[in-house]
Amino acid sequence: MMMKEWGAPERKFQRGETGIVVTDGRMIEGYASLFDKRDQGGDVVRPGAYKASLAALGAADRRVKMLWQHDPAQPIGVWDEVREDAVGLWVKGRILTEVEKGREAAALLAAGAIDGLSIGYRTVKAERDGKGRRLLSELELWEVSLVTFPMLPEARVSAKFDELDGDTWRGLAAILADAAQAMARR
Numbered sequence: 001m002m003m004k005e006w007g008a009p010e011r012k013f014q015r016g017e018t019g020i021v022v023t024d025g026r027m028i029e030g031y032a033s034l035f036d037k038r039d040q041g042g043d044v045v046r047p048g049a050y051k052a053s054l055a056a057l058g059a060a061d062r063r064v065k066m067l068w069q070h071d072p073a074q075p076i077g078v079w080d081e082v083r084e085d086a087v088g089l090w091v092k093g094r095i096l097t098e099v100e101k102g103r104e105a106a107a108l109l110a111a112g113a114i115d116g117l118s119i120g121y122r123t124v125k126a127e128r129d130g131k132g133r134r135l136l137s138e139l140e141l142w143e144v145s146l147v148t149f150p151m152l153p154e155a156r157v158s159a160k161f162d163e164l165d166g167d168t169w170r171g172l173a174a175i176l177a178d179a180a181q182a183m184a185r186r
């Protein structure tokens with residue numbers, strides 16, 4: 001049974017199997033969604049689900065937003081490339097370290113404290129199968145967030161830091177955490 005669903009935005013927390021790759025402390029790439037994988041909510045995103053949405057965004061010269069933990073008040077960067085391939089929804093972008101939350105996100109990624117990507121979307125077309133799954137065949141993609149808790153916990157995310165080693169990044173993360181605590185006490 002095919003259905004159209006409208007309403008509040010939905011979110012899917014994803015840990016990409018191929019991982020988030022971080023370079024230069026701010027460039028990231030990875031899979032925000034994987035096709036044909038059942039998530040903890042029982043949803044399965046089908047290949048082609050993002051095609052119409054990505055085409056509409058391109059035609060309107062708009063971009064998918066990069067947010068921190070799905071908070072629309074906390075954009076932390078820009079997605080320079082968002083595309084579907086045979087695996088899922090692949091994203092590549094830049095965390096803006098000139099923004100406070102962007103600096104924090106880069107430090108948390110470097111320290112391994114966060115490692116997930118999550119999509120924010122509206123379901124356009126979906127159907128239920130006999131196995132308790134909702135098959136999502138068309139989605140209106142709004143944003144891709146860096147998150148703490150992804151929806152597919154069995155998938156792994158790794159980070160790669162080209163210019164600084166792990167000890168340096170951990171040190172920077174500690175400095176930023178101390179600075180944030182000092183600012184909070186003011």
